[in-house]
Amino acid sequence: MNSGSGRTGQRCSSCEAEAPNTWGGAAGQLRSIVNVSWMTDVIGSSLGMSGRCALGSGEVLAEPSRRRPMRVRRCEIQRFADRMVAGAFRSLHATIPSMLLQIDHVGIACRSLQAAIERYVTVFGLAVVSEEANPEQGVREAMLATDSGSSFVQLLEPLSADTPVGRFLERRGEGMHHIAYAVTDVAEALAELGAAGARLIDSSPRHGAMGSSIAFLHPGDLAGVLTELVQPSR
Numbered sequence: 649m650n651s652g653s654g655r656t657g658q659r660c661s662s663c664e665a666e667a668p669n670t671w672g673g674a675a676g677q678l679r680s681i682v683n684v685s686w687m688t689d690v691i692g693s694s695l696g697m698s699g700r701c702a703l704g705s706g707e708v709l710a711e712p713s714r715r716r717p718m719r720v721r722r723c724e725i726q727r728f729a730d731r732m733v734a735g736a737f738r739s740l741h742a743t744i745p746s747m748l749l750q751i752d753h754v755g756i757a758c759r760s761l762q763a764a765i766e767r768y769v770t771v772f773g774l775a776v777v778s779e780e781a782n783p784e785q786g787v788r789e790a791m792l793a794t795d796s797g798s799s800f801v802q803l804l805e806p807l808s809a810d811t812p813v814g815r816f817l818e819r820r821g822e823g824m825h826h827i828a829y830a831v832t833d834v835a836e837a838l839a840e841l842g843a844a845g846a847r848l849i850d851s852s853p854r855h856g857a858m859g860s861s862i863a864f865l866h867p868g869d870l871a872g873v874l875t876e877l878v879q880p881s882r
Contacts, residue, residue: 752830752878753800761805786811828876
């Protein structure tokens, strides 16, 4: 059956239960490799079943010739097999290392740094952990820590109108300027991304807030979002 979400599935006329095909992306590729139908037969055999029926026939797969009859439909076994494959995919995904460790901070452009600090401290109770001028980037900035202490809100006030943040404010007004992800090694991450064809704004790391090393990636390759890589200071 088809639905508006693009999911397909079959309905067993006996149990009126749907066994949808809801896999997508890498999980779908994994399911195409694993023969779930074969797994269904194996699981059925391990339960002492004999004979088989097609999903949707509404027939009972079989009854074991044991003391206590067990009626198990093939669609139920197939759903169990699907869950086994999904669990295997989650375990596999957990072992694949990611370049991005966590969201380090969200950068927000503002016209008045002090007014923005007061607003974020009052509304969210954030703690100001750093406040400095960065002439290279043309901003005064403040880092406000969340309760975890490992991610921040970065407030950015331009030193002049003729700076990247100044031009951003002129075009778009106050608001989210960029998102930043923590990485283990910025230089290594830039080399990897450049080799993969990603457009780099910075070809080498530069000085960032709180002694970090940073680099920016072109928003055109990342759904329009200016993206920063951050290697925190040790």
